Amino acid sequence: MQMSTRTGQEMDQQLIEQCKRGNAFAQKRLFDQYANRLFRVSLRYVRNESDAEEVLMNGFMKVFRSISNFAYRDDNGLEAWLRRIIVNEALQYLRANRSLPxxxxxxxxxxxxxxxxxxxxxxxxxxxxxxxxxxxxxxxxxxxxxxxxxxxxxxxxxxxxxxxxxxxxxxxxxxxxxxxxxxxxxxxxxxxxx
Amino acid sequence: MKQPDEPLDQWVRQALNDLPDTPPPGSAFNADQVWRQMHPSLPGAAPQRRVGTVWWLAAACAAVLLISWLYLELEPAEKVASVTNRPPAASTPTNRPVGPLALRQQTAVRDPSAKAVRERTVRRVNVPESNLVEQTELTEAITAMPAETLRIAAKTIPSTPEVPKALATVPKRQFRVVHANELQAEDEKRPKLYQTENFVRLGDEGELRPDEGEIAKPLILRLTNKPNQ
The missing domain is CATH 1.10.10.10 (Winged helix-like DNA-binding domain superfamily/Winged helix DNA-binding domain)
Known part of the structure; x- marks a missing residue:
């Protein structure tokens, strides 16, 4: 069990490294791994589905642009980082559309x-x-x-x-x-x- | 400092952690579709495309430069070769019309900016053109014959002195490297040819022939010492 977790972590680390090099296949894998979960996060802030999709897209664009600055520690760190970006993007969207305050x-x-x-x-x-x-x-x-x-x-x-x-x-x-x-x-x- | 969690907050957080890793029920969210929309503008793909375009442009420029350089480099040599490979003008001076093209070619040979060393035919064999044509046709006919026919022909037909003689008189081109000045000196020794289209008539104003007047209007200068008359 511990062995498989370590292998999974190594794979994720490699995935991040490949994303840092701009590998499209790795980017797609990372997107597929977190897209549904982060779409739900986006939808909790932005009620409309198409707006939530837009937030998700913009968020992932930022993820891939700034992934070179990300230092991988574990999966939780990666997910927390991704969530933070999506939440910030959603807040920005709400501010831009004058939904706040x-x-x-x-x-x-x-x-x-x-x-x-x-x-x-x-x-x-x-x-x-x-x-x-x-x-x-x-x-x-x-x-x-x-x-x-x-x-x-x-x-x-x-x-x-x-x-x-x-x-x-x-x-x-x-x-x-x-x-x-x-x-x-x-x-x-x-x-x-x- | 954050206050301790309310039971509701804890319970909601726990419930949301149990959510399946799928879009909410009834949602039309399609991750693949979103990826397809997002993929073209992703970082990483764009720089590669830009680098590729730059390489293609550089290669195209290099190819154009190489082709133009080769064209400019080879063109004068071809011109010189065409001039030097011509049969000498001295051999048929009366038959050859002296037109603008011929004059231009002569000028090209005399051009001091051209290469100092040029190729030139050395041995000139004066053969009448009719002979050359016959010889060429005969040579072509012989070479086109099958070997069997040639062997039979060699046995049956008695050898005539004309055929080997004709073959022997085909001029073999030889080249010698000479200085441009030598060419110029030779050209100066040759009788100069002038264009006869325009001329100046000196003397009294006389009656012009109709055909001369149509070709070119002559300049007539009166025989007088006073310029205002």
Missing amino acids: LFQSEETAGIQPDSNPLPDMGLDAERIYALIRELPTGYRTVFNLYAIEGYTHREIAEQLSISENTSKSQLSKARALLQQWLTNYGYEATRRTS
Whole structure:
């Protein structure tokens, strides 16, 4: 098991080296390995699918342009680096399309998901993913950055050009709305996690 | 400093980690299609193409330069060869018309900027042209015959002195390297040929013949010492 992990790491390292040399085959392999996962990341920030594809493309262009500066340590490091680039690209896209900041005008009262996401499925990962995508842009962005990517409020404030207090309030509102939707689906988050 | 996670955050993070490595259900995302759109503008492919184009351009330029150099280098030699390989003008001076082309070729030989050393025929055998034509035809006919026919012909036909004589008189070209000045000196020794198309008539104004007047209008100078008359 340990042997196979090491071989996989060596292969990934070689893949990165080949990408640094501009090998198109290696670039395609790296893209295939992470495209779906990173498309989901992009779609969590940018609701529209074609916009998310654009974010993904631009993100991978940046990846291949700056891969010579990347020092491979392990797979987690590689994926974290790729995610960071995609997230930055998504934030840039939101800023360029004036989707941010939308925090002041949004009201939590009465917000419901646009459609009942995946009604035939149970409350599994896909449904939670769909509910996050249904959050308003401001809530969704702060919740994604804080709860999933692990940014601090200060970092979020810098990224979105807002105050830390705004970030905190947006996060608490996002949590409350998500909790409400989940409760409507019959889920108690506190009981499940404890 | 980041605050401790809410249970909801933890649970959401854990749920998202369990997501399959596929596009979301109902999504039309196609990774191959996105790759096809992205691939042409990727870094790495473009510099290779640029380098290839540069190499092709450089090769094309080098080829053009080489061809033009060869053309310029070989052209004068071919001209000289065509001039020197001509039958000598002295042998048939009256039959050969002296036109602008011939004059230009003579000038080319006399040009001091041309190469100082030139090839030139040395031995000139004066053979009448009719003889040359007959000899050539005869030689071609003999060489075209099959060997069997030649053998039979050699046995049956008595040898005539004309055929070997004709074959022997075919001039064999030999070349000698001479200085350009020698050529010039020889040319100066030769009787000079002048164009007869334009001339100056001196004397009284007389009646012109109609055909002369049509060809070129003569310049008529009166015989007088006073220039204003």
